[in-house]
């Protein structure tokens with residue numbers, strides 16, 4: 164008998180299916196494997212299967228885990244998907260290849276300074292408070308144009324927009340809104356969709372899906 168497909172293979176299959184329905188190219192969707200809380204032993208099998216883009220939500224945890232994994236696998240791209248404190252901006256810029264959680268003017272200032280100091284330009288998604296839930300972080304929709312202008316003026320490479328829709332209700336309208344906001348602001352990237360809804364997100368234009376549980380199993 165053949166081996167059952169791995170979780171990574173299953174996620175790839177679902178991504179391919181959603182792309183087919185949406186008449187999109189699989190190569191236009193980046194799978195960010197969110198490995199937060201999971202140890203190196205859980206990450207190595209994905210590296211061995213060819214996965215190269217990973218997401219973490221805490222700077223310190225990523226600093227502890229990733230240098231050794233990167234040594235083993237130099238092509239890895241590390242994305243920060245969690246909220247970032249301004250005082251960690253320099254560490255974040257030194258470690259991550261992309262930041263998905265730029266959401267306020269003070270953080271733009273801190274990141275611009277950190278990029279200068281470290282000598283690295285790190286592409287950033289601006290996180291939008293798509294469901295008007297201030298505690299989740301994210302820029303209020305009304306303040307988005309001003310924040311985007313500030314990011315552009317600071318010469319921070321703008322990757323696109325990111326959102327985490329409210330928990331427990333149908334996410335599609337929020338994905339559609341993020342897609343529209345990205346289009347209205349001339350942005351390509353849409354970081355949206357997690358384990359429970361990445362196929363819907365792809366059908367509504369996601370370019371980056373952030374998938375943890377479906378790849379690694381549950382977290383404590």
Ligand SMILES: *Cc1c(COP(=O)(O)O)cnc(C)c1O
Pocket residue numbers: 197199220244245327357358359373374375376377
């Ligand atoms: C943890 C996390 C994910 C992954 O969530 P799953 O439901 O485990 O796929 C995606 N995005 C962000 C911002 C996260 O914090």
